Amino acid sequence: MVEIERKYLVRNTSYREEAISQKRIVQGFLNTDPNRTVRVRIKGDEGFLTVKGISNASGTTRFEWETGIKVEEAEALLQLCEPSVIDKIRYEIPNGKYLFEVDEFHGANKGLTIAEIELGNEKDIFERPDWLGEEVTGDIRYYNSQLSKNPFTEW
Amino acid sequence: MVEIERKYLVRNTSYREEAISQKRIVQGFLNTDPNRTVRVRIKGDEGFLTVKGISNASGTTRFEWETGIKVEEAEALLQLCEPSVIDKIRYEIPNGKYLFEVDEFHGANKGLTIAEIELGNEKDIFERPDWLGEEVTGDIRYYNSQLSKNPFTEW
Numbered sequence: 186m187v188e189i190e191r192k193y194l195v196r197n198t199s200y201r202e203e204a205i206s207q208k209r210i211v212q213g214f215l216n217t218d219p220n221r222t223v224r225v226r227i228k229g230d231e232g233f234l235t236v237k238g239i240s241n242a243s244g245t246t247r248f249e250w251e252t253g254i255k256v257e258e259a260e261a262l263l264q265l266c267e268p269s270v271i272d273k274i275r276y277e278i279p280n281g282k283y284l285f286e287v288d289e290f291h292g293a294n295k296g297l298t299i300a301e302i303e304l305g306n307e308k309d310i311f312e313r314p315d316w317l318g319e320e321v322t323g324d325i326r327y328y329n330s331q332l333s334k335n336p337f338t339e340w
Numbered sequence: 341m342v343e344i345e346r347k348y349l350v351r352n353t354s355y356r357e358e359a360i361s362q363k364r365i366v367q368g369f370l371n372t373d374p375n376r377t378v379r380v381r382i383k384g385d386e387g388f389l390t391v392k393g394i395s396n397a398s399g400t401t402r403f404e405w406e407t408g409i410k411v412e413e414a415e416a417l418l419q420l421c422e423p424s425v426i427d428k429i430r431y432e433i434p435n436g437k438y439l440f441e442v443d444e445f446h447g448a449n450k451g452l453t454i455a456e457i458e459l460g461n462e463k464d465i466f467e468r469p470d471w472l473g474e475e476v477t478g479d480i481r482y483y484n485s486q487l488s489k490n491p492f493t494e495w
Binding site: 215216218220221223234236238248250252254258261262265266267 | 370371373375376378389391393403405407409413416417420421422
């Protein structure tokens with residue numbers, strides 16, 4: 186139940202050529218407090234409810250708990266969420282035994298793209314693709330919960 | 341997904357004699373905002389995650405969504421909750437086709453007992469037992485989410 190994740194900006198859109206999937210994600214937050222974020226997500230035709238804790242000092246590990254829920258339930262819960270909803274397209278790009286998830290944000294976060302890789306171990310090494318940019322792991326501004334309150338276009 | 345509920349104080353403990361069950365409930369909140377409370381509960385040997393919206397003007401109907409979760413998951417999620425945990429004993433008391441749930445609070449809410457009845461319809465009539473006291477339906481101070489932040493012993 187602990188997530189080990191590193192987060193990066195991107196230099197260009199060439200990851201699209203390597204993508205094995207592309208899905209729309211709409212999500213809102215029942216709590217945006219970084220100590221206990223509660224996220225409602227619709228991803229393609231699936232619903233999810235996810236609870237995350239605060240990250241450790243290096244920003245790479247974070248408690249995460251998730252359960253699948255019906256899309257209709259997720260839609261009802263989205264009505265209760267804090268006002269700003271996140272709308273993004275997620276591309277999945279294989280990288281050796283790992284997978285990059287690249288999120289292109291729309292709406293109030295238009296212009297922002299974030300790449301994430303989930304690792305088995307905090308010290309795992311992976312190959313950096315050409316399109317990978319600056320690391321922003323642990324920078325709370327890039328948490329989706331924060332982007333819903335303080336969106337990229339207002340930075 | 342809408343809860344119709346009336347809430348009362350009690351005059352004495354004679355409801356205990358009519359109780360058909362008695363269970364300890366420990367619960368915390370991932371969000372205490374009355375617009376979107378998120379509750380983690382352990383009731384006997386079961387775990388639950390519950391989301392509630394704000395009530396209507398009369399205070400009787402309120403959006404509610406709940407899913408069962410493993411007790412170990414509930415325990416992990418309780419660690420993430422806001423500091424004050426609610427600890428109470430719940431008695432179930434049949435009343436015609438309805439059921440009263442009477443909660444005797446412990447810890448920081450010691451001395452407080454609340455009876456709740458869930459109705460099929462906002463205008464449903466039920467027999468008032470002798471032990472039933474003043475109605476507090478819709479009074480936000482008696483929401484468990486508020487009792488965890490602003491407990492009864494500090495009123």
